[in-house]
Amino acid sequence: MAHPIPPPFPLYEVSGGAEARGLSYGRQAAERVKRSIGHYHAQLSAGGLDGAKIHRLARAFTPRVENFDADYVAEMRGIATGAEVAFEDVMLLNCRTEILQLAKRGLLPEADPDGCTGAILLPEATADGALIHGQNWDWKSECAETGVVLRIRREDGPDILTFVEAGGLSRAGLNAAGIAITANYLESDRDYQSEGIPLSLLRRKVLEQEHVALAVKTVYATPKSASNNVMLSHGSGWGLDIECAPDESFLLEAEGGILVHANNWRSPVALSKLRDTGIATTPDSVYRDRRVRAALEAKRGKLTMDDLRAAFFDDWQTPWSVCRPPRMNLGGNLSATVAMILMKPAEGHMEVAPLPALNRQFTSYSLDPAKVARAAE
Numbered sequence: 334m335a336h337p338i339p340p341p342f343p344l345y346e347v348s349g350g351a352e353a354r355g356l357s358y359g360r361q362a363a364e365r366v367k368r369s370i371g372h373y374h375a376q377l378s379a380g381g382l383d384g385a386k387i388h389r390l391a392r393a394f395t396p397r398v399e400n401f402d403a404d405y406v407a408e409m410r411g412i413a414t415g416a417e418v419a420f421e422d423v424m425l426l427n428c429r430t431e432i433l434q435l436a437k438r439g440l441l442p443e444a445d446p447d448g449c450t451g452a453i454l455l456p457e458a459t460a461d462g463a464l465i466h467g468q469n470w471d472w473k474s475e476c477a478e479t480g481v482v483l484r485i486r487r488e489d490g491p492d493i494l495t496f497v498e499a500g501g502l503s504r505a506g507l508n509a510a511g512i513a514i515t516a517n518y519l520e521s522d523r524d525y526q527s528e529g530i531p532l533s534l535l536r537r538k539v540l541e542q543e544h545v546a547l548a549v550k551t552v553y554a555t556p557k558s559a560s561n562n563v564m565l566s567h568g569s570g571w572g573l574d575i576e577c578a579p580d581e582s583f584l585l586e587a588e589g590g591i592l593v594h595a596n597n598w599r600s601p602v603a604l605s606k607l608r609d610t611g612i613a614t615t616p617d618s619v620y621r622d623r624r625v626r627a628a629l630e631a632k633r634g635k636l637t638m639d640d641l642r643a644a645f646f647d648d649w650q651t652p653w654s655v656c657r658p659p660r661m662n663l664g665g666n667l668s669a670t671v672a673m674i675l676m677k678p679a680e681g682h683m684e685v686a687p688l689p690a691l692n693r694q695f696t697s698y699s700l701d702p703a704k705v706a707r708a709a710e
Contacts, residue, residue: 352408397530426498453564466572466678469673519576591626
């Protein structure tokens with residue numbers, strides 16, 4: 334079955350206070366927000382949850398989010414008003430990892446986790462001495478219809494450029510202070526034994542930081558409900574991988590200026606203390622990071638954005654490949670590499686392609702409003 338090539342992800346700019354930003358965001362992205370809500374309601378409904386139960390699950394997260402940052406709740410209320418949807422549905426979009434997993438444990442068949450293969454290239458490994466940070470985001474293929482890029486003008490911190498599912502506050506991105514973040518799914522036997530901060534909001538908090546130290550603290554010290562891998566970089570030439578269990582974090586440094594991570598635990602310390610329970614659902618993870626690393630190491634010291642792009646396009650063992658075409662996953666959902674995201678944090682520059690296994694057309698986005706979204710050459 335042929336899959337239509339999706340259009341570029343739209344760019345929306347928002348500014349002002351939290352609720353004003355949300356209101357503007359919701360109005361601009363209303364169609365995609367509603368489509369995104371529909372996807373997750375359908376998935377949860379298939380497991381036996383009706384709308385009232387979905388809203389009850391989402392509402393339960395509100396006090397936790399408000400305690401973490403009340404502005405996030407205000408921003409979500411603004412999005413809901415602007416898009417003319419229920420507040421609980423916007424909360425669902427921002428806590429969807431946790432809600433899907435909590436529902437799965439009681440009702441749903443096995444859900445497909447975010448796949449993702451991420452990489453950071455430090456200046457010593459690149460041709461021009463500029464740090465490069467990127468990711469393939471693997472998830473539900475229909476999310477190619479709901480992704481957006483947000484440029485957030487802030488009065489109380491650095492401006493933010495983030496790729497995210499419509500209605501979400503952040504996913505992958507960079508800020509005007511030079512900090513960038515991507516994240517990869519991890520799973521362990523410690524997951525969902527305690528309440529923590531939704532992972533998407535942790536990423537947003539990182540992008541609000543002026544200083545690397547506070548970005549690291551946010552990832553390292555914030556309690557989480559589930560495991561996750563976070564890749565942090567700074568445009569000046571610093572990068573770090575943090576493998577996070579809900580209650581403990583483990584650090585991985587670049588080797589030879591190259592840092593690559595997929596969806597299996599790599600820290601020997603972590604593996605001595607917990608059990609990796611995710612490989613059963615992401616078995617391709619055991620070679621995806623090695624495939625990308627091998628491609629990058631072949632050009633170490635001369636690497637460019639195009640070299641990272643080429644490494645992420647790797648199709649060995651397709652459809653169980655680094656760049657995943659739409660395919661049925663082990664949980665019965667249609668899964669794909671939804672987006673390839675490439676960033677130069679020092680320049681405030683991001684390039685994104687939807688469904689890259691089918692489409693090699695990238696669009697460039699910039700923190701500089703004078704540089705409007707354009708096709709990348």
